[in-house]
Amino acid sequence: MEQGILVINAGSSSIKFAVFGNGDSLEPELRVKGQMEGLASDPSFQVKNAEGRKIDQRDEWPHGSALSHASALRYILDWLREKMGQTQVVAAGHRVVHGGLVYDRAVRLDARVIADLEQLAPLAPLHQPHNMAAIRALAEIAPDLPQVACFDTAFHRTQPRVAQLFALPRALLDSGVRRYGFHGLSYEYIAHKLPDYAPEVKRVVVAHLGSGASMCAIRDGKSIESTMGFTTVDGLPMGTRTGGMDPGVVLYLMQDRGYDVKAIEKLLYKESGLLGLSGVSNDMRDLLTSTDPHAAEAVDVFVYQVLKYLGALTAALDGLDALVFTAGIGENSPEIRERVCSRLEWLGIRLDQTANQQGGPRISAVDSAIPVWVIPTNEESMIARHTRQVLR
Ligand code: AMP
Numbered sequence: 001m002e003q004g005i006l007v008i009n010a011g012s013s014s015i016k017f018a019v020f021g022n023g024d025s026l027e028p029e030l031r032v033k034g035q036m037e038g039l040a041s042d043p044s045f046q047v048k049n050a051e052g053r054k055i056d057q058r059d060e061w062p063h064g065s066a067l068s069h070a071s072a073l074r075y076i077l078d079w080l081r082e083k084m085g086q087t088q089v090v091a092a093g094h095r096v097v098h099g100g101l102v103y104d105r106a107v108r109l110d111a112r113v114i115a116d117l118e119q120l121a122p123l124a125p126l127h128q129p130h131n132m133a134a135i136r137a138l139a140e141i142a143p144d145l146p147q148v149a150c151f152d153t154a155f156h157r158t159q160p161r162v163a164q165l166f167a168l169p170r171a172l173l174d175s176g177v178r179r180y181g182f183h184g185l186s187y188e189y190i191a192h193k194l195p196d197y198a199p200e201v202k203r204v205v206v207a208h209l210g211s212g213a214s215m216c217a218i219r220d221g222k223s224i225e226s227t228m229g230f231t232t233v234d235g236l237p238m239g240t241r242t243g244g245m246d247p248g249v250v251l252y253l254m255q256d257r258g259y260d261v262k263a264i265e266k267l268l269y270k271e272s273g274l275l276g277l278s279g280v281s282n283d284m285r286d287l288l289t290s291t292d293p294h295a296a297e298a299v300d301v302f303v304y305q306v307l308k309y310l311g312a313l314t315a316a317l318d319g320l321d322a323l324v325f326t327a328g329i330g331e332n333s334p335e336i337r338e339r340v341c342s343r344l345e346w347l348g349i350r351l352d353q354t355a356n357q358q359g360g361p362r363i364s365a366v367d368s369a370i371p372v373w374v375i376p377t378n379e380e381s382m383i384a385r386h387t388r389q390v391l392r
Contacts, residue, residue: 001086001088002021002022002086002088003021003022003087003090004019004020004021004022004031004084004087004088004089004090004198005019005020005021005028005087005089005090005091005092005093005094005384006018006019006061006080006089006091006092006093006390007019007020007092007094007095007380007383007387008073008092008093008094008095008138009094009379009380009383010029010069010095010130010131010132010133010134011057011092011130012039012040012126012130013037013038013039013040013041014035014036014037014038014070014236015035015036015039015072015073015076015134015361016029016033016034016035016380017033017034017035017036017076018030018032018033018357018380018384019031019032019033019080019084019087019089020380020381020384021087022090022091022388023299026313027224027262027385028381028384028385028388029050030050030086030380030381031049031050031087032047032048032049032050032084032240032379033047033048033050033053034046034047034056034076034333036067036075036076037070039066039067039068039069039072040066041066042061043061043065043066043067043140044057044058044059044077044297045057045058045059045075045239046058046258047079052120056079056083056147058162063351068137069130069134069137069139070137070140073134073137073138073141073379074141077089077141077142077293077336080190083392086263089145089271090145090146090391091145091146091147091148091387091388091391092138092142092145092146092147092148092387093106093147093148093149093150093383093384093386093387094134094135094147094148094149094150094383095131095150095152095185095379095383096117096126096128096131096132096135096149096151096152096155097124097127097128097151097152097153097182097232098117098120098123098127098128098151098152098174098180099117099120099127099130099149099151099152099153099154099156100117100119100120100123100153100176100180101116101176101178102116102118103116103149103151103153103154104154104157105151105154105386106148106150106151106154106342106386106387106389106390107148107149107390108146108147108148108390109135109148109149109390113149114132114135114136115366116140116259116377117131117132117135117149118132119309122234123180123230123231123286125265126232126269127232130154131149135147135149138241146389146391148247148386149189150185150382150383150387151184151185151265152183152184152185153180153182153184154184155181155185155187155188155191155218155223156180156181156182156184156187156223156226158222158223158224159179159181159223159224159225159226159291160224162314163179163224163225164178164179164180165178166178166179166229166230167360177230178224178230178233179230180228180229180230181214181216181223181226181228181229182212182214182226182228182232183208183212183216183226183228184216184223185379185382185383186206186208186326186327186377186379186382187206187208187216187218187223187226188382189377189378189379189381189382190206190218190324190326190375190377191204191206191218191221191222192221192382193375194324194373194375196382197361197362197373197375198241198321198322198360198371198373200321201321201322201371202219202220202318203217203218203219203317203319203320203321203322203355204217204218204219204262204320204321204322204323204324205217205218205308205310205313205314205317205320205322205323205324206218206222206324206326207324207325207326207330207332208326208327208377209236209306209325209326209327209328209333209336209342210327210328210329210330211238211239211240211282211283211328212229212238212239212241213235213236213238213239213243213302213327213329214228214232214235214236215227215235215236215306216313217313217317219317223384224316224317224363225312225313225316225317227244227309227313229244233268233269233379235303235309236305236306236309237272237274237277237301237302238273238274239268239273239274239275239282239283240260240269240271240273240274240275240276240282241268241272241273242267242268242272242273242274242276243273243305245268250268253267258272270284271376274287274298274299274302277294277297277298277301278290278292278294278295278297278298279294280292280294280295280298281294281295284299284302284328284329284333284336285333287299288333288336299336299339302336303339303340303343306340307340307343307344310323310340310344314347318335320370321370321371322370322372322373323341323344323364323370323371323372323373324369324372324373324374324375324376325337325372325373325374325375326374326375326376327377330374331359331374331376331377332359333385334356334357334359337351337356337363337372337374338351338353341356341363341364341372347369348368348369349364349366349368349369349370349371349372350364350365350367350368350369351363351364351372352364352365352366352368353366357375360373360374360375361373361374361375
């Protein structure tokens, strides 16, 4: 029987999962990938095989049912036992958004580590509690299954101190109010993958443009700067998140417009970004096909901010050897890539239009001073790799 590693990414209303073979290949081999969505109101379950073909689906649940993380995990484990009898899950690796200052690499979970990570919930209130709920639930359902936490912040712990500090009083900085950076598992995957494409490259900006979006400056495979800071709301405008914004706006809304903390949180994380600006959708595909001028303006703002941060990250790197696009928009939208790259002639970047339309991997012209790549990210694979390493 083959050994497998279960990868879990638990959110507020969904649990995404994948199973990888626990073999020795550098890149763990995907067996299945699936998700349980709509936990709170209208659950649906779907699984695809390694080729991306749907192999099972369930949409009918008893009317009005809501599933807890524990019930959803139990369903997933039962499904794996029943339908993947040839693969025995020997460990679970979790995506955990925040590892704080202490956890700078993946770690095996025990009672002490779980308690530590729960303390960090206020730093990532929309993600960490759900990550931890899944970990606790799985520990109850399968107490003998080793569990590993893999952090979105860990890859950024190599950033120089000046990149991590806010200009705040020392006592606040020392108590952990500082820039952490996120999407680290994605950036780490790209950093490992890039030498396959461009072994000579030293200074890279990776644009992870998805429904959550950020950019990272990587030198010699290590993060030195990123657009997300203390929380996942900083940096680029995203599907529904503001991105970086003058904190004075928050003060004004609270003092003069009657916003309380909950309303501010909703505004910053759920009502803004592409959705707020366009009034149409949080999905870039909808905006690119919409005739609404506000949709066009939302795309303009997004592209402008990508360009602005690219300038900042290039300065942090003292120059640029490669630009990489990844995640939903970065991997799938030739139009956004074109709109960004067409304004990078000052860097000597020139796009190969055909390669861009075809999705790369290299989308820059042969005479481009700096190569531009499209590299699909794979956070689940990175989690499987870390989990394997920690257990060995
Ligand atoms: P992710 O969070 O990485 O899964 O990215 C999801 C986002 O990618 C969606 O919300 C879409 O806005 C975007 N996306 C996916 N496919 C395309 C496409 N063909 N063109 C533009 N945007 C896309």
